[in-house]
Amino acid sequence: MREEATAFVPGHITGFFSAHPAEDPTKAGSRGAGLTLTDGVDVTVTPAPEGESTIVLDDKELEIDPVRTVLETLETPAHVEAESEIPLGSGFGVSGAMALGTALAANRVFERKLSRNELVTIAHGAEVQAGTGLGDVVAQAHGGVPIRLEPGGPQENKLDAIPERARVEYVSFGELSTAEVLSGETDQLSAAGKQALSRVVEEPTLLSFMYASRLFAREAGLLTDEVTATITDVADAGGQASMAMLGETVFALGTGLSDAGYEPTVCATHPAGAMLK
Numbered sequence: 484m485r486e487e488a489t490a491f492v493p494g495h496i497t498g499f500f501s502a503h504p505a506e507d508p509t510k511a512g513s514r515g516a517g518l519t520l521t522d523g524v525d526v527t528v529t530p531a532p533e534g535e536s537t538i539v540l541d542d543k544e545l546e547i548d549p550v551r552t553v554l555e556t557l558e559t560p561a562h563v564e565a566e567s568e569i570p571l572g573s574g575f576g577v578s579g580a581m582a583l584g585t586a587l588a589a590n591r592v593f594e595r596k597l598s599r600n601e602l603v604t605i606a607h608g609a610e611v612q613a614g615t616g617l618g619d620v621v622a623q624a625h626g627g628v629p630i631r632l633e634p635g636g637p638q639e640n641k642l643d644a645i646p647e648r649a650r651v652e653y654v655s656f657g658e659l660s661t662a663e664v665l666s667g668e669t670d671q672l673s674a675a676g677k678q679a680l681s682r683v684v685e686e687p688t689l690l691s692f693m694y695a696s697r698l699f700a701r702e703a704g705l706l707t708d709e710v711t712a713t714i715t716d717v718a719d720a721g722g723q724a725s726m727a728m729l730g731e732t733v734f735a736l737g738t739g740l741s742d743a744g745y746e747p748t749v750c751a752t753h754p755a756g757a758m759l760k
Contacts, residue, residue: 498696501676512634513617526584572658574730579619626756
């Protein structure tokens with residue numbers, strides 16, 4: 484057993500998706516596409532001194548169900564300490580990052596000797612079971628600009644990617660409940676997601692991805708007034724922007740938000756997936 488291990492997991496902005504439920508959470512998930520980010524989450528795992536797991540995010544102790552499930556599945560009572568560059572509940576996949584980071588780091592600390600795909604499957608299943616995400620974990624494990632062609636964990640999911648990198652800007656106005664949206668009626672959302680995916684598969688470019696993401700946000704009925712106004716401002720300034728799924732967050736490529744007069748957070752697409760540090 485090691486004293487500690489730390490994993491970095493990139494943030495993930497989903498541009499569009501379709502929901503695909505299944506009885507087995509490792510086979511359930513989503514199809515869609517998104518951007519992984521150089522802004523992400525560092526997750527450090529140490530053995531729990533008294534055998535009782537604790538979870539801390541940015542110095543605040545929280546109960547994060549996917550992380551708890553990962554620890555229980557691996558049978559690794561641990562203290563999980565996470566530091567995030569991205570906000571929770573705003574469409575950046577923080578819970579998925581914490582679940583995946585915990586799986587990678589706990590596997591090392593407790594010498595469970597599981598493969599990467601096995602750990603990603605555990606983290607993905609924990610996310611789906613908790614209702615906090617459907618595809619972030621698989622994308623975050625891959626990195627880049629992943630296109631998820633099939634739902635489920637890495638054993639089920641077929642991945643492709645847009646072979647480009649970009650500067651990314653974003654502004655967040657608040658939180659949306661992923662669990663609330665996913666537990667509601669998703670037929671309209673999924674129909675829009677399937678159309679968006681077809682477009683990007685036919686033309687796998689960042690420009691096509693941004694167009695499909697904007698169309699999806701509108702047709703899925705997820706846009707808020709503030710998000711709509713911000714996307715319009717970026718378009719008027721000659722840029723490309725859309726809404727992060729699922730959060731009240733607008734993201735743009737290049738200098739789209741800056742050119743529109745906003746003061747965004749700036750990062751870039753991440754060239755690789757989650758990794759131990």
